[in-house]
Amino acid sequence: MTPTTISTDADVATLINVFTVAPEKQQALVKVLTTATEEVIGHRPGYVSANIHASTDGTRVVNYAQWTSAEALQAMFADPECQEHMSAALALAECEPHLYTVESVHHA
Template identity: 35%
Template sequence: MDAGERASLSLRLILRLFQTTRTKESLMSDSILQGGSTVLDPEAGQVTIVNTYVVEPERADELISFLVESTLSTVRHVPGFISANLHIAHDRSQVVNYAQWQNVEALAAARENPKLAALMQKQLQIAKSFSPVLYTLKASISAG
């Protein structure tokens, strides 16, 4: 299974998680959800865009589902895309998409893609607002 297939499988599993109730223990036992194609290597040269969405708590699952579906159907096929990781605040008022791209040029080209522009408009129909911030990884430290 290549990195793209792993990312696709991970996102499909995440979508399924939001459609069913699962315990924390059963979630953590799914080893496929613990891996993925996210790169945490400061020397790799990729860029990370962190989109923070402000959302009505009752619409948080709708936003997550939309982000998963649009990533699976469109974003993951855009040249330069590496991965997307979705997080939800415990109070459900915010959703964060931690997305990695090969480089700034790939991200800039993606922003000019009409399909992605349409997806961004749809995001704003669900979320109250969103704030994208571009980052470069400088360090990654693991336990042990």
């Protein structure tokens, strides 16, 4: 297992997907995303890591995921089995996925 590494020189594609969800559906969405990652998405070529975050006000869930390349991420999005799991997430929330680069990292 490769841990999540946040670094300006990490050779990964970083997906940050922000889901907007009704507070009463937040934990269901977390479960859908966690299950999808553990059972399907995490086994796709190019997968590195995923981190699911739930906002304390209940209105957002964020998936911070790393892939070996943007192409590997796009292949996952095109995979019918992965689409099935993403459809379950989209039945609970709206999402805004974007690829990012790490521009700056700071530590105490």
